[in-house]
Amino acid sequence: MSNITDLQQALRGRLIQQSDAGFDEARQVYNAMHDKRPALIIQAADTADVVASVNHARINGLDVAVRGGGHSVPGYGTCDGGLVIDLGLLNHVVVDPENRIVQAGGGCTLGGVDHATHAYGLAVPGGTVSSTGLGGLTLGGGMGHLSRSCGLSIDNLVGAEVVTANGDIVHCSEDNEPDLFWAIRGGGGNFGVVTSFAFVGHHVPSVFAGPTFFEPDAQVIRNYQRLVQEAPWELNAILAFAQAPPAPFVPEAWHLKPVIGILSCWSGDDDQDEDLPDMVASAGKVVGQAMWRMPYPQVNTFFDELLPRGLRHYWKASAAREFPEGAIAAHMEYGTKVPTIEGGNFIFSTDGACHQVDEQATAFANRSACFSSALSAIWHQPEDDQRNIQWVRDYYDALAPHSDPGAYINFMADDEDMDLDSNFGAKYLKLRELKAQYDPDNLFHHNQNIPPA
Ligand SMILES: Cc1cc2nc3c(=O)[nH]c(=O)nc-3n(C[C@H](O)[C@H](O)[C@H](O)COP(=O)(O)OP(=O)(O)OC[C@H]3O[C@@H](n4cnc5c(N)ncnc54)[C@H](O)[C@@H]3O)c2cc1C
Numbered sequence: 001m002s003n004i005t006d007l008q009q010a011l012r013g014r015l016i017q018q019s020d021a022g023f024d025e026a027r028q029v030y031n032a033m034h035d036k037r038p039a040l041i042i043q044a045a046d047t048a049d050v051v052a053s054v055n056h057a058r059i060n061g062l063d064v065a066v067r068g069g070g071h072s073v074p075g076y077g078t079c080d081g082g083l084v085i086d087l088g089l090l091n092h093v094v095v096d097p098e099n100r101i102v103q104a105g106g107g108c109t110l111g112g113v114d115h116a117t118h119a120y121g122l123a124v125p126g127g128t129v130s131s132t133g134l135g136g137l138t139l140g141g142g143m144g145h146l147s148r149s150c151g152l153s154i155d156n157l158v159g160a161e162v163v164t165a166n167g168d169i170v171h172c173s174e175d176n177e178p179d180l181f182w183a184i185r186g187g188g189g190n191f192g193v194v195t196s197f198a199f200v201g202h203h204v205p206s207v208f209a210g211p212t213f214f215e216p217d218a219q220v221i222r223n224y225q226r227l228v229q230e231a232p233w234e235l236n237a238i239l240a241f242a243q244a245p246p247a248p249f250v251p252e253a254w255h256l257k258p259v260i261g262i263l264s265c266w267s268g269d270d271d272q273d274e275d276l277p278d279m280v281a282s283a284g285k286v287v288g289q290a291m292w293r294m295p296y297p298q299v300n301t302f303f304d305e306l307l308p309r310g311l312r313h314y315w316k317a318s319a320a321r322e323f324p325e326g327a328i329a330a331h332m333e334y335g336t337k338v339p340t341i342e343g344g345n346f347i348f349s350t351d352g353a354c355h356q357v358d359e360q361a362t363a364f365a366n367r368s369a370c371f372s373s374a375l376s377a378i379w380h381q382p383e384d385d386q387r388n389i390q391w392v393r394d395y396y397d398a399l400a401p402h403s404d405p406g407a408y409i410n411f412m413a414d415d416e417d418m419d420l421d422s423n424f425g426a427k428y429l430k431l432r433e434l435k436a437q438y439d440p441d442n443l444f445h446h447n448q449n450i451p452p453a
Contacts, residue, residue, distance in 0.1 A: 004040075010052040013045035013089055026086070027078065029067070030131070031313040033385075034075030038065070038084045044107075045089050047161065047169060047195040054193065055167040057083045058443055065446040066193050069109050069133020073315045074414035076136070076189070076446045087135060090195055095120050100201045101158070106194040108134040110144075114297035122201030123296045125150045128238070128263075128346075129307060130300045138197060139188050140410035140448070141364045143372060145265040145299050146204065148228075148236045148352030154185035154364060155357050156199045162192040165439040173198075183434045186364030188409055189447040190431070191438045208273045209265040209299040210291035212280045213244050213254070216336045218328050220260045220284035225323050227262075227283060228370070233352035234268030237280070239371075241335025242344035245306075250288035258336040259287055265299050306342055307378065314377045314389045316396040317411035318403045319369035327402035334395035339388050342378035345395065347371050363431055365424045366406035373399070374411040409448040420448060429453065 008015050016026045017040055026041045039062070042053045057064045063082025070077045070088075078084055087107030093116035094103040102124050104113050111130030117123055125146040127137050134153075142153025150156060159173035162180060170192070172181040183191050214220045224239050231237070240261035244254040264280050266272060270293060277291050320327060331345070338344050351370040359367045375395050377388035396417070406423040421428050428450070435442070436452035 007052060007056045011042065011045070011049050013049045014043040016041040016043070027084070028309070029070040029072070029075055029078050030309050031071075031073055031075055032310050033312050033314070034078055036075070036078040036080045038079055039081050041084045041086055043086045043089055047163065050085060050087070050163045050193050050195055051167050051169065053083065053085045054163055054165065054443070058165060058167070058441075064443055066189055066444065067133075068107055068135025069131065069137075071132045072136055073313045074412075076414075079446055085193060087193070087195070093117065095122065095201070097122070100203075102199045102201045104134055104197050104199065106135045106196060110134055110137065110300060111297070114300055117201050118205070118295060118297050120201070121203055121205040123204040124199045124201050125153050125156055126300065128300060129303050130297070131304065131309070134197065135194060136189065137410065139184055139186075139194065141186050141408060143348045143350055143354075143408065145207070145209070145236050145238075146202070146267055147348060147350050147354055148233045149267045150202045150204075151353040151357060152350070152364065153199070154362055155354065156202070157185060157197060158200055159198040160184060160194050161196040162194050164192040165441065165443040179434055180438060182361075183363050183431060183438075185362035186409075187431050187434075187450065190435055190444055190450045192444065204267050204296050206293055207265050207267050207296050207299055208270065208276055208291060208293045209263075210289070211240075211261050211263050211302070212277070212283075212289040212291070213250060213259040213261045213287040214284035215287055216258055216260050216332065217284055218332050221323050221328050221331055223283035224262055227280070228349045228351065231279075232268065234266055235276075236265040236267065237349055238263040239347040239349075240344050241331060242338055243341045244287060245341065247288070247290070249290040254287045256341055258338060260284070260335070263302070264291065311342060312379050312382070312385065312388070314392055314413060315411050316375045316392050316413050316417065317407035317409070318373040318375060318396060318399050319366055319371065319407040320403050321368060321370050323371070324402050327399055330395065330398035330402065334391065334398055337391060339377065339384070339391050340379045343376050343388065346374045346376060348374070360427075363424070363427055365409070365427065366404055369404050369406075372408045372411070374408075412448065418448065420450060
């Protein structure tokens with residue numbers, strides 16, 4: 001029997017109990033909707049600490065939550081009364097520039113990875129907000145400013161070190177434990193704790209990027225679709241239904257008014273830089289535009305100030321191959337009613353390089369989608385919960401008849417609509433069988449949970 005004293009002695013990292021100083025800070029996750037009180041928080045310092053924590057939880061029948069960056073909107077990185085394995089100290093990044101291999105700890109933030117890889121002129125395709133955890137983002141798929149040009153995060157993953165539910169340390173890749181490697185690329189945190197990821201980095205020292213805001217008009221959506229379909233893959237473009245920020249390049253009359261935005265990120269050579277602003281602006285009547293050449297990490301900090309830890313979040317996911325007229329009408333109705341400056345509907349373009357990977361090659365669902373929506377309500381006060389949550393639900397319901405059956409698991413709410421069975425489709429049975437092999441008792445279940453077969 002492993003008791004707390006044994007566990008404490010086995011650790012190099014920190015063990016925090018409810019009565020300890022720092023407990024309140026250590027228990028916080030990014031989304032303030034989740035105010036949980038675990039019995040124990042282990043801030044693991046290395047793989048051995050993760051093994052000790054997993055063994056302790058399993059032997060003592062404790063509920064386990066694994067936390068990477070703590071950004072999960074449904075709050076999977078924490079639990080009440082159980083053991084939280086916080087990977088935040090596993091934030092090493094080691095770059096092999098000759099082979100372009102980037103080893104990154106399971107608790108890295110995207111900003112941490114960008115910082116380290118940029119020194120070598122390399123980039124690992126991640127997301128759009130620097131404080132997001134690499135762990136949860138990658139295990140779900142990982143889409144962001146380089147998806148069209150370089151693929152999803154998982155498409156650039158070449159190996160991982162995983163601590164499984166029985167405390168084994170497994171190295172998986174295409175050649176070693178290929179089934180586990182398949183499952184962790186899109187199957188979420190179901191199969192173990194990833195202590196280290198290995199990616200192939202891309203040579204992207206700088207990008208030409210920035211937002212263009214348009215007057216809300218259905219034609220902008222149609223033109224955005226055409227722009228993405230016709231542009232080279234180096235053009236990554238996120239369509240946003242949001243409020244115009246009170247930024248210097250936006251006329252005051254438009255501040256906090258509903259707009260449609262295109263957040264572009266050109267990762268190709270700089271010989272296109274001059275033409276890009278006009279190319280994007282041609283989608284509609286421009287309210288304001290700011291595009292410039294910047295170091296790649298900067299494009300992942302645009303939202304950082306707007307989205308600190310401690311706001312309230314409720315998100316839903318939707319995906320589609322195109323924008324039929326019914327979807328465009330839904331966007332015009334609900335996309336122009338975004339309740340706050342922080343929230344919005346952010347639609348990632350996931351064709352291009354993402355479509356070069358075979359649907360069956362990874363667990364990631366619905367690879368053929370071209371547009372992946374994060375319907376994101378984000379607000380400050382609990383009294384505004386109902387209004388914000390309802391906005392997302394109404395918007396989601398209006399889009400549903402025009403959407404694909406599946407969507408991106410990292411943007412999903414943990415509620416009645418998260419139907420993983422139809423989301424993963426034919427892959428679901430294989431995922432359930434692999435879950436039974438690697439985690440038969442469902443120790444890792446604070447995630448988009450796949451029950452063991
Ligand atoms: C503000 C914001 C912006 C976002 N932007 C993007 C974006 O641009 N692109 C995108 O693809 N997604 C984005 N997301 C969604 C994001 O991918 C998910 O929220 C993801 O779960 C965050 O991972 P995390 O490690 O920070 O979360 P956590 O809450 O720590 O963990 C989430 C899940 O992953 C598991 N997990 C985390 N790390 C590990 C690990 N090392 N080993 C095993 N399991 C692990 C956890 O157990 C949990 O189930 C965003 C989310 C937010 C809140």
